[in-house]
Amino acid sequence: MxxxxxxxxxxxxxxxxxxxxxxxxxxxxxARHRENDFKIRLENRSLSSVNMLFKExxxxxxxxxLIDKNIITAMSDYRLWVYxxxxxxxxxxxxxxxxxxxxxxxxxxxxxxxxxxxxxxxxNQGKTYNVxxxxxxxxxxxxxxxxxxxxxxxxxxxxFLIAGFGFY
Numbered sequence: 056m057x058x059x060x061x062x063x064x065x066x067x068x069x070x071x072x073x074x075x076x077x078x079x080x081x082x083x084x085x086a087r088h089r090e091n092d093f094k095i096r097l098e099n100r101s102l103s104s105v106n107m108l109f110k111e112x113x114x115x116x117x118x119x120x121l122i123d124k125n126i127i128t129a130m131s132d133y134r135l136w137v138y139x140x141x142x143x144x145x146x147x148x149x150x151x152x153x154x155x156x157x158x159x160x161x162x163x164x165x166x167x168x169x170x171x172x173x174x175x176x177x178x179n180q181g182k183t184y185n186v187x188x189x190x191x192x193x194x195x196x197x198x199x200x201x202x203x204x205x206x207x208x209x210x211x212x213x214x215f216l217i218a219g220f221g222f223y
Contacts, residue, residue, distance in 0.1 A: 063221035071214045078206040085202055089195040090171070094164055097173050101135050101188035108137070108145055109179045120147050130190035132170065138185045 107114050107122070114122070137145040163174040170189040177184050 063218065066221065067214065067218045070217050071210065074210050074213055078210055081206065082199070082203060086199055089192065089199060093171055093190075093192040093195055094173055097130065097133075097171060097188055097190055098175065100130060100133065100190075101173065101186055102177075104135055104147065105137060105177055105184070105186055119145070131193040133190040134188065136187045138187070139182060144184065 104119060104122075108119050133147070135145070135147045136143060163172070165172055167189075170191050172187065172189045174185060174187045177186055
């Protein structure tokens with residue numbers, strides 16, 4: 056093997072390795088940012104619903120369900136439960152289909168069965184309520200897959216361009 060060919064192969068492998076590491080780092084930090092951003096949006100959405108439930112006397116449970124269902128910035132499969140002493144006070148879905156949520160930690164965030172869940176306590180008129188909200192980040196996952204596709208295309212294109220220009 057000629058020195059020139061060996062140099063081109065080593066340079067191509069080094070360049071693609073660096074681009075691969077760069078791509079993995081970008082995807083990792085974007086995924087963390089996306090998850091954190093969705094957590095904040097889920098908390099804000101659930102706080103907004105709970106505040107309407109407790110602080111707006113004109114809004115009852117059935118009206119709040121309609122608002123949650125028809126809000127423009129809808130989250131996919133958004134569900135909200137409000138508990139007081141492990142007793143369900145409010146749910147934005149039909150009570151017949153509501154399974155009791157027992158993950159009522161003081162402050163909890165996690166992903167369960169593809170759904171992101173946030174749980175936190177809130178105080179209203181001297182009483183403590185536990186709020187549990189779940190939703191699926193469909194848009195964020197779609198954007199992450201798109202980013203992965205773009206970075207894969209750039210990585211492969213760079214490999215072919217570097218190797219192609221090196222041989223000619």
